[in-house]
Amino acid sequence: MTLAIETPRSRTAxxxxxxxxxxTLWGADYTLVKxxxxxxxxxxxxxxxxxxxxxxxxxxxxxxxxxxxxDPAVWKRxxxxxxxxSVVPFTLIAYAETHVGAGLATILGSNAPIxxxxxxxxxxxxxxxxxxxxxxVAAGLTGICLVVGVxxxxxxxxxxxxxxxxxxxxxxxxxxxxxxxxxxxxDPMVPAAGSMICGAVMLTPLSLIVDxxxxxxxxxxxxxxxxxxxxxxxxxxxxxxxxxxxxxGSVGTTAQAYL
Numbered sequence: 001m002t003l004a005i006e007t008p009r010s011r012t013a014x015x016x017x018x019x020x021x022x023x024t025l026w027g028a029d030y031t032l033v034k035x036x037x038x039x040x041x042x043x044x045x046x047x048x049x050x051x052x053x054x055x056x057x058x059x060x061x062x063x064x065x066x067x068x069x070x071d072p073a074v075w076k077r078x079x080x081x082x083x084x085x086s087v088v089p090f091t092l093i094a095y096a097e098t099h100v101g102a103g104l105a106t107i108l109g110s111n112a113p114i115x116x117x118x119x120x121x122x123x124x125x126x127x128x129x130x131x132x133x134x135x136x137v138a139a140g141l142t143g144i145c146l147v148v149g150v151x152x153x154x155x156x157x158x159x160x161x162x163x164x165x166x167x168x169x170x171x172x173x174x175x176x177x178x179x180x181x182x183x184x185x186x187d188p189m190v191p192a193a194g195s196m197i198c199g200a201v202m203l204t205p206l207s208l209i210v211d212x213x214x215x216x217x218x219x220x221x222x223x224x225x226x227x228x229x230x231x232x233x234x235x236x237x238x239x240x241x242x243x244x245x246x247x248x249g250s251v252g253t254t255a256q257a258y259l
Contacts, residue, residue: 015247018240023259025237030102030109032233033094035225039218042094045226047200047207050086052230053238054196061189068194069186077182078194079202085176086199086234089169096169099162108166110257115174116250123178136255173257177250184246192238 036045061067069075097105117134183191207213218226244253 011247015244018244019248019253019256020259022237022240022244022253023256025233025240026256027106027259029229029233030093030097030105032225032229034097034102034105036222036229037094037098039222040216040226041207041211042091042098043203044207044211044213044216045094045222045229046086046090047203048213048226049090049230049234050082050196050199050203052227053234054193054200056231056235057189057193057196057239061193064189066187066189068190068197075194075198077179078191079198081176081179081183081191082195082198082202084172084179085195085238087202089172089176090199091203092165092169092172096162096165099159100166104163105166108163109170109173111167111170112173112177112257113251113254115171116177116254117174119174119178120251170257174254177245177254180242180245180253181250183242186242188239188242188246191242192235196234196238 033045040048093105093109113136180191241253244256
């Protein structure tokens with residue numbers, strides 16, 4: 001019997017396939033959020049998103065025999081990761097898309113690689129961006145504007161608060177990619193589930209107090225968008241995300257925003 005040995009070429013191909021899949025899952029995010037916030041308030045939408053995603057991941061982990069760590073220090077990191085990667089940016093995006101279109105939101109939200117690049121340059125000694133990455137960041141931003149459509153920039157300068165919220169979400173995503181290196185060595189499903197659980201713990205009480213979700217009458221389209229967001233653009237996407245951070249690094253993983 002022969003054992004399959006992963007070669008650098010096959011590892012690169014696997015990373016590329018996963019990066020494209022992650023880009024697809026998170027690329028759909030902006031449209032799904034736009035549909036969701038039509039009848040579900042942003043806070044409740046994101047609370048439901050993290051709660052459902054965390055439940056899905058816990059169920060899969062149970063089937064796989066994987067347990068969550070009990071070390072309080074690890075859970076503190078999960079909490080920080082949740083703030084950087086879900087609680088704050090997800091809520092900012094959901095709020096912003098009640099004011100701006102999905103096209104402009106995609107462009108402004110796709111700046112995460114730029115901020116990951118700059119933050120790595122300033123704060124991370126072991127992951128210095130290369131000249132090739134610098135060129136890739138600039139080329140990617142130009143490309144996303146052309147692909148989404150330059151016309152989407154027509155609304156730039158209007159609804160400034162919403163647009164700043166989208167830019168801030170990109171900053172948070174960039175910082176989250178760098179902080180995610182703290183979970184190297186863990187099964188990618190563990191930080192994905194841990195951060196979602198922490199996010200749900202923070203957001204659910206706020207949703208209950210502010211939005212009183214039992215009084216809402218969401219449309220079938222918004223409910224379907226919420227389920228798709230939770231299952232695919234969150235649960236599945238974050239497992240892929242944490243795996244790629246371990247193999248591609250922070251700046252490389254955030255390149256999914258351009259794809």
